[in-house]
Amino acid sequence: MIKTKLTEMLGIKHPIIQAGMGPYNTMKLSAAVANAGGLGIISSIGMGVVALGFKPLFGFENLTPREQMLSSIEKVKELTKTSQGIFGINVPVAAEFQSVAGELINAALEARETDSEVAKRLKVIITSAGNPEPYVESIKESGAYHFHVVPSPYHAKKVEKMGTDLVIASGHEGGGHVAYDPVHTMVLLPEVVRSVKIPVVGAGGFCDGATLAAALALGAVGIQMGTRFIATKESDFLPNYKNFVRDINDVRNTVVAKGLFGNLRYLKNPAVLKMLELAKSGAPEEEQIKFEIESLEAIEAGDIENSAMPGGEVAGRIKDIPSVKELIETIVKEAEEIIRVKLPKLAV
Ligand SMILES: Cc1cc2nc3c(=O)[nH]c(=O)nc-3n(C[C@H](O)[C@H](O)[C@H](O)COP(=O)(O)O)c2cc1C
Structure with a gap:
């Protein structure tokens, strides 16, 4: 077992957070992670885009964001009933969202207020991609924890x-949204740890016991993984x-391109290269958005060739x-072995 401030704070077994990964709601994945002793996270981009005028994709229905969120929380609560697993939600707070x-x-706060089981187990609201100030007070008043994803010590x-x-200090090698300033985990994480008194979790590039041990060595209390969790049996991805x-088998096989809400890191394939080309040629904004929507539809249809799939360098x-x-048990076992056996041998 690895005990850190994160495991103590949330009452979870392992210091591992599953990253929010829209456009899926990651319901099955979050339940599996919570059942395995990590922190499972329900993703909400797909719930919100319907209200922004896009057609529902990835199993979302034509419901309001509130209805979608309440129904996802209810389902994850049921799927984690036996284990009493701990879960949370991720909400991007970008200006467009x-x-x-x-x-x-x-x-989510309403569900916590009206259902004591939810209040006990939906412990965290993770915001990302913008300014969370309008929400911090109400989240904390409800008794939930507020975590925020940051790309710099300044934020x-x-x-x-x-x-x-x-x-959660999120390095530039990570999949999905990345900051405009390309600071990677190795530099970002220890500098964020040095800059604040609150606990810090590392994100971007984590996938195994060695990287978990490295995060702890850099002062983090845990890791958040996105891309690694895509490739799991229970993940909601096709x-x-x-x-x-x-x-993918090559750590060079990702590219950063402009997406709906800022820059995203994608797995390299013909669709993403076309997306880059469109941006480079100065194609009108509507054309770029149309291309991105079509590529999301291609993901939903399982048409890999025409899909722009977010993913991190660690895919390689x-x-x-x-x-x-x-996965979680192997990561923790490997990290324990490194901390307990391999590293102490080096200090002579
Ligand atoms: C497919 C995909 C979708 C993502 N969607 C979101 C999202 O909805 N909200 C968010 O805060 N981050 C999102 N991210 C970023 C992740 O939360 C996480 O920070 C990142 O994946 C960590 O880096 P890694 O991929 O190297 O593990 C997404 C990442 C991926 C790969």
């Missing part, structure tokens, strides 16, 4: 002042997306599709 972010967060200090309980992650290090429990 602000109009629905409040509704999604309020729905970490800013949210610490707002009363945020923990920051089999050929999972296989694509497993088969992923070689299998284990169950979530197997």
Whole structure:
């Protein structure tokens, strides 16, 4: 077992957070992670985009963000009943998403208020990609923890002042949204740790016991993993997306391109190269958005060739599709071995 401030704070077994990964709601994945003793996270981008006027994809229905959030929380609560697993939600608070972010967060607070089982086990609201200030007070008043994803020590200090309980320092090698300034985990994480008094979790590039041990050595209290969790048996992603992650086999095979809400890191394939080309040629904004929507539809249809699939550099290090429990237990066992046996031998 590895005991850190994160495991103590949340009453979880392992210091591992599953990253929010829209456009899926990651319901099955979050339940599997919570059942395995990590922190499972329900993702909400797909719930919000319907309210922004896009057609529902990835199994979402034509419901309001509040209804979608309440129904996802209810399902994850049921799926984790036996293990009494701990879970949370991720809500991006980017300017373009602000109009629905409040509704999604309020729905989670409403579920905590009206259902004692949810209050006991939905312990964390993780915001990302923007300014969380309008929400921190109500989250904390409800008794939930507020975590925020940051790309720099500057942003970490800013949210610490707002009363945020923990920051997730997200390096540029990570999949999905990345900051404009390309600071990677090795430099970002220890500098965020040095800059704030609240606990820090590392994100971007984590996938195994060695990287978990490295995060702890750099002062983190745990890791958040996105790409590694895509390639698991229980993840909500389609089999050929999972296989694509497993088969990439080269850490150079990602690119950063402009997406709907800022820059995203994608797995390299013909669709992403076309997306880059469109941006480079100065194609009109509507054409770029249309291309991105079509590529999301292609992901949903399992058409890998035409899908722009978010994913991190670490995809090049992923070689299998284990169950979530197997993955988490292997990571922790490897990290324990490194900390307890391998590293002490080096200090002579
Ligand atoms: C497919 C995909 C979708 C993502 N969607 C979101 C999201 O909805 N909200 C968010 O805060 N981060 C999102 N991210 C970023 C992750 O939360 C996480 O920080 C990142 O994956 C960590 O780096 P890693 O991929 O190297 O593990 C996404 C990442 C991926 C790969």
